[in-house]
Amino acid sequence: MKVFISADMEGITPTIGWDECDIEKKFYSIYAEQMTREVVAACEGAINAGAEEIVIKDA
Numbered sequence: 604m605k606v607f608i609s610a611d612m613e614g615i616t617p618t619i620g621w622d623e624c625d626i627e628k629k630f631y632s633i634y635a636e637q638m639t640r641e642v643v644a645a646c647e648g649a650i651n652a653g654a655e656e657i658v659i660k661d662a
Contacts, residue, residue, distance in 0.1 A: 604656075606649040611662035612638050 612624040615638045624634060646657050 604649075604652070604654050606646075606654045606657045608642060608645055608649075608657065608659045609662045610638060610642050610645075610659065615641055 612618065612634050613621050615634060617630075617637060618624060618634060622628070623630065625631065642659060646654075646659070649657055
C-alpha cells in the first residue's frame with residue numbers, strides 16, 4: 604500500500620486560524636513541533652496498517 608499525506612500547520616490540534624502559523628508569531632516553533640508529531644503519528648498508523656511507501660507533502 605502507498606500512502607500520500609498532505610499536511611499543513613493550519614490543521615493541527617492547537618491552531619484555530621491561519622494568522623497563528625506565521626513564522627514571526629510567538630508560538631510558531633511550538634506549532635511546528637506539534638505538526639511534526641502529528642505527521643509522525645499518521646505515518647506510524649499507516650505503517651501499522653501495512654503501508655510500504657509514504658510520501659509527505661507540506662500543503
